[in-house]
Amino acid sequence: MQILLVSPYELGRQPFSLAHPAALLRSRGHGVVLADLTLGSMPWETLVQFDVIGIVLGMHTATRIATSLLPRIRATAPQAKLVCYGLYGPPNTDTLRRLGVDHVLGPEFENELLRLLSNPETVADTASRVRFVVPDRIGLPALSRYAHLIVPDGERKTVGFVEASRGCKYLCRHCPIVPVYEGRFRAIPPEVVIADAAQQIAQGATHLSFGDPDFLNGPTHALRILEAVQENWPTVTFDATVKISHILAHKDLMPRLSKYGCLFLTSAAESFDDTVLGLLDKGHTAQDIAWAVRITRASGIALTPTFVPFTPWTTLETYLELLTQVRDLALINSVTPIQLVIRLLVPEGSYLLRIPGFRERVGGFSGEMLGYPWTHADPRVDALQTLAQRWVEKSETEGRGRLETFNGLWSLAHEALGRKAPTLKHEQAGPASPHLSEPWYCCAEPTAAQLADCAVGG
Numbered sequence: 001m002q003i004l005l006v007s008p009y010e011l012g013r014q015p016f017s018l019a020h021p022a023a024l025l026r027s028r029g030h031g032v033v034l035a036d037l038t039l040g041s042m043p044w045e046t047l048v049q050f051d052v053i054g055i056v057l058g059m060h061t062a063t064r065i066a067t068s069l070l071p072r073i074r075a076t077a078p079q080a081k082l083v084c085y086g087l088y089g090p091p092n093t094d095t096l097r098r099l100g101v102d103h104v105l106g107p108e109f110e111n112e113l114l115r116l117l118s119n120p121e122t123v124a125d126t127a128s129r130v131r132f133v134v135p136d137r138i139g140l141p142a143l144s145r146y147a148h149l150i151v152p153d154g155e156r157k158t159v160g161f162v163e164a165s166r167g168c169k170y171l172c173r174h175c176p177i178v179p180v181y182e183g184r185f186r187a188i189p190p191e192v193v194i195a196d197a198a199q200q201i202a203q204g205a206t207h208l209s210f211g212d213p214d215f216l217n218g219p220t221h222a223l224r225i226l227e228a229v230q231e232n233w234p235t236v237t238f239d240a241t242v243k244i245s246h247i248l249a250h251k252d253l254m255p256r257l258s259k260y261g262c263l264f265l266t267s268a269a270e271s272f273d274d275t276v277l278g279l280l281d282k283g284h285t286a287q288d289i290a291w292a293v294r295i296t297r298a299s300g301i302a303l304t305p306t307f308v309p310f311t312p313w314t315t316l317e318t319y320l321e322l323l324t325q326v327r328d329l330a331l332i333n334s335v336t337p338i339q340l341v342i343r344l345l346v347p348e349g350s351y352l353l354r355i356p357g358f359r360e361r362v363g364g365f366s367g368e369m370l371g372y373p374w375t376h377a378d379p380r381v382d383a384l385q386t387l388a389q390r391w392v393e394k395s396e397t398e399g400r401g402r403l404e405t406f407n408g409l410w411s412l413a414h415e416a417l418g419r420k421a422p423t424l425k426h427e428q429a430g431p432a433s434p435h436l437s438e439p440w441y442c443c444a445e446p447t448a449a450q451l452a453d454c455a456v457g458g
């Protein structure tokens with residue numbers, strides 16, 4: 001069969017979610033073409049040639065882009081079996097079916113995809129675990145075209161993107177992984193992860209970015225992989241995502257991670273309001289975030305926190321407090337500006353809907369926004385979020401630095417409270433931290449430009 005696999009968006013990463021099924025399908029004799037819409041365009045003119053079109057929906061932004069493209073894909077390729085797969089597939093099944101999708105698969109899609117395309121007797125039971133193979137990255141744009149790492153001294157590193165596990169053993173209420181994995185995670189065999197790292201290092205990667213939801217869900221597994229990478233490629237550096245409570249629980253591991261080349265850890269701090277942290281069931285407090293900053297810095301690792309600043313429980317005061325904490329912990333240069341304007345997403349199946357009284361606070365499910373819309377009880381908070389988001393998008397387009405962008409948010413937050421913003425000093429921005437060049441985020445709404453870029457092309 002001729003199969004087209006499409007990734008609408010994957011945070012500037014070369015998608016594992018295309019390369020892994022490509023390896024499985026090619027090994028069974030299928031012809032597979034890969035289209036990464038971040039760096040290329042939809043092959044509209046040749047769509048009629050494909051028997052199957054698979055679209056990966058690994059994150060909110062990707063799903064919003066995909067739903068905007070699906071009517072045209074369906075109309076252009078009526079012959080193709082249309083399959084959507086990934087974390088955001090099952091929660092949006094009704095919407096996807098209405099848009100003409102034939103099959104909706106979850107993030108553990110591989111066996112079911114093979115079954116759809118093959119004789120059912122020749123493939124593993126769909127309920128059985130996926131047998132991971134080394135991803136086949138042939139046909140994807142060169143790694144050098146993807147998001148690169150910017151190191152404070154100005155050096156730019158080509159980045160390889162690897163995954164060592166799927167799912168997560170925690171149940172944070174707002175997390176889209178939770179309704180699907182329900183507290184389970186699975187390790188990808190180390191030999192597969194290391195072989196994938198090796199092929200990307202051979203393509204020029206000098207830094208590896210681990211895309212696991214939490215790299216320390218299985219510390220022994222993580223260390224085994226890092227030891228092998230260190231032994232074979234001692235100058236290759238890495239980054240990973242680790243939750244705040246894991247940084248505290250595994251503080252003794254931090255010097256070792258640093259020794260293995262860890263430049264920074266991304267951590268979902270989410271809020272400095274302990275009430276909100278409790279509602280999200282994050283398992284950490286505002287004080288813990290400050291500890292995590294100290295622990296990582298003491299080992300020479302930068303901490304790059306992510307946030308969900310705008311929730312139904314945010315007040316103008318707590319938003320200003322969040323910015324104040326970012327300043328006081330000298331994190332301004334460590335936080336991607338989009339993180340300071342994210343609005344809580346409530347996807348289908350979200351554990352947030354289990355909070356007593358929460359369902360009554362949100363509207364009916366919206367197929368357009370792929371979630372339950374909510375408005376804040378205090379319209380000034382929604383107005384501030386709109387202004388703040390516009391400012392960050394404008395700053396991104398106009399190339400403003402992090403301190404200047406933060407300064408704009410600082411002023412907006414003070415103005416909303418009728419206060420005069422104290423002047424920020426340059427030294428309060430904190431140390432420049434290594435970061436990836438992709439400024440967007442998996443839970444952010446796509447911009448008009450992102451939607452338009454994917455729609456064009458020939």
Ligand code: SF4
Pocket residue numbers: 168169170171172175176177178213214243268
């Ligand atoms: S937010 Fe992070 S720690 Fe919490 S469930 Fe999701 S991946 Fe796991």
